[in-house]
Amino acid sequence: MQVNDRKMKVLQAIVDDYVTTNEPVGSKTLIERHNFPVSSATLRNDMAELERMGLIEKPHTSAGRIPSDRGYREYVDSLMTVDQLTEEEREDISRRIDTTVYEARDLLKNASAALSETTGLVSLVMTPRLAGSSLLQLKLLMIEPGKALVVMVLSAGVVKDKVVRIPNFLTPEQLKDISDSVEKSLNGKPLDEITLVTLATSVKTTKIPDSLLNQVLYETYTAIKQADRLDVYLEGEHNMLKLPDFSELRRAQNLLGTLSHDGMVAGYVNEIEKEKTGGDDTYMIRIGQEIALEGLEDCSFITTTYKIGDTISGNIGVIGPKRMDYSKVISQIDFVRYKINEQIKNING
Amino acid sequence: MQVNDRKMKVLQAIVDDYVTTNEPVGSKTLIERHNFPVSSATLRNDMAELERMGLIEKPHTSAGRIPSDRGYREYVDSLMTVDQLTEEEREDISRRIDTTVYEARDLLKNASAALSETTGLVSLVMTPRLAGSSLLQLKLLMIEPGKALVVMVLSAGVVKDKVVRIPNFLTPEQLKDISDSVEKSLNGKPLDEITLVTLATSVKTTKIPDSLLNQVLYETYTAIKQADRLDVYLEGEHNMLKLPDFSELRRAQNLLGTLSHDGMVAGYVNEIEKEKTGGDDTYMIRIGQEIALEGLEDCSFITTTYKIGDTISGNIGVIGPKRMDYSKVISQIDFVRYKINEQIKNING
C-alpha cells in the first residue's frame, strides 16, 4: 500500500531529523528537508495517524513530533539501513585498537576505549563468559608460608589467578603434590561442572592429612568459582554530559548513578544476552522503557557478541541516548567486534 | 593581637558557613549565626580587610563573601580542628571495608568504595608504589606453546603477573630452566634496579640458544617493568553531580572529562606525594588553583599514604569541591587508612 509506505517514510524522516537536530520536527521542516511530493497538510494527517499508532508523540501541543520508544523500535527493526564505515573511520578505529597486547583483558580494554571515543557514547565491555570453558591447567604456587597463588589456564588461553590462604606449615612440596593431584583430577572439566564435592572426592593424595587437604581444596574451589565471575567495564560516562539529552542535571544524575552500579548493568546485559535469538554477529538492541534499569529510560543499549576461540564469548556494546544514530553506532560496534575477533586470533594463534 | 584573632575567627566562620550553606555569607548572617560580640559594621570592616589580604572574595558587589583559595588554605593550615568520628561513623566505615579479602588489590577497592560512599565525594586509590620493592620470586609458567605466564612475588606478598609470548617450540622444561635461572639471578633485587642489561648478563644457562633465551628475557623484562606501573582507581564520580558546586553543566563536564584521564590524575597524585614533607600519616591537601589539572579549579585533593609492609606504600584520598567539610573528610580518610593498614597486616600476618 502506497499510503503506508509514505507513513513509514515519514517516521523514518522524523527519526533521522530528530536524531541529528535534537528538535521536535514539524510538518513544514519535514517538507523542506526531505522532498516529499505532498503538502505539509498531508504530512500532518500522516503524523496524526502515526501518533494514533503510538509511533511518535509530541512534547506539547505546539511543538513538532518526536519518535516514541515504539517508533524507534519500528525504525530499528524495519526502516534503518546500516551502511559501511568509510575507510577513514575504519582506520581510525583500527589505529586505536592495534596496540600489541597479549592478553584478552587488555585487548578488551583497548577496544572499549576505542568504542567510547569513536561513538562519543558510553562503551560497555563484559568480561568473557567462562562458566562453560574448560580448565586446562591449575597450579598452586607458594607465595610465602600461609599464602598461595592459584593459577588457572582455561580454554583459548585465558588465564585467571587468585591469592588464597593455606595452612601455615604446608611445605612447597606438599603444595605441589596437591596441585598436581588437583590438576590431574580437573583437567579438561568445564568450570561450571566443578563443585566442591567432585573436587574433594576426586583428588587423592595419601601424604597429606585430610583436614589440611580439605582446607586447600576449599580455597582452590573459591578461586575457581571466582574465575567465572562476570564483570563489566564502562568507559566514557562523561561523554553523556555533552549530549543535550542529558543537559537536565537530574537526568544526568540518574544515569550516572545507575551506571555506577556495575553489577546491575552486568546483570542486565547478561539477561539481554540470554534473550538473544539470532547468531553471534547479530545485535541486541534495547530502547528506552524496554530497559528495566531505573535511570536509563532515556537510553538505549546496543550490544553484540565477541568470541575468544570457539567456546568462550562475551558482550560488547554501547549505552547511549535513545536519540542516537543507530545505524552508525551499529556499524562502529560491528567493526570493533570484527577487530576484537581478529586480534584474539592473533593472540591465540 | 585581639583584632587579628577576631579576623581569623571571622574567616573561620565564613568558611564554616559557606561550606554548609553554599551561599555567600554577609555580615548580618554572620552576626546571627555566630555570636560575635560586635556589630555587623565592625564585621564589615574586618571582611574588607580579609578581602584586602586575599583570603575572601565576593562573587559580585552586593553578595556576601566566599573564601578564596588562599582563604581555604589558611583555614586548612591554621584554623580547622579535626575531630574524631563518632562511634557510628567508624562502625559504618568498618562494616563497608571488613569483608574477607586476601589480596591487597581487593582490599583497596573495598576501601575506595567505602570512602566514596561515606564522604559522598570521589574517592581515589593509587595502586601501591612497587618500584622500590624487591622481587622475591619469579616463575615462568607455560600456558600453551608460544605463551607463558610470568608470575612475580614482591615484598610484602604482593603478586603480579603477565602473559607473554615466547618462542613456539620452547619446551616446558626449557622454560623451567630459564625461569629458575632468572629467579636465582634476580632474587631479592629491587624492581627499579633491574634492567634488561643486568638481566641478560646475570642469567646463565648453557642449554638454550642465546637468541631464544634473549627473547624470553626481554619478555620477562617487560613483565617486570609493567609490574611497577602506577594506576589509580576513582570511584563515585557521579556523586559530584549531586553537589550544587557542579550544577552548572559546564563545570561538571570539565570535571568528569578530566577525571576520565586516569593517567593524568595518577601522575598528579604522584607529584603531590613527592612534594610531601610530613610523615606517612600526614595529609596532602591541594586546593583549587593549586591543582595543576585543567577542569579541577573548583576542586580540592586530600590524599594520604597507606602502607603494605614496611617498604611499599601507596596513596588514598578524595577529590571533592573546594567547598567541602575538610575536617570531616580528613577524619574519614584517616580512619579508612587506619583500616587499610590494619587489614593489610591481617592479610600478610
Next chain:
DNA sequence: GATTAGCACTCTTGTTCTTCGAGTGCCAAA
C-alpha cells in the same frame, strides 16, 4: 478517498521592565 489551502488556536521561547532584598562601603559620631 486522498490531498490541499487556509485559518484559528496553542504553547514555548526570548525580551524587556520592574520590583525586592541582601549586602556593601563609607561617613560621622561615640
Next chain:
DNA sequence: TTTGGCACTCGAAGAACAAGAGTGCTAATC
C-alpha cells in the same frame, strides 16, 4: 576602634508581551 545610618549596587524573580513554530480542523479540489 566601634557603631549606627544611609545611599548605592547588583542579582534574582516575576510579570507582561511579542514572535514564531506547529497543530487540528474544515471546506474545497483532484
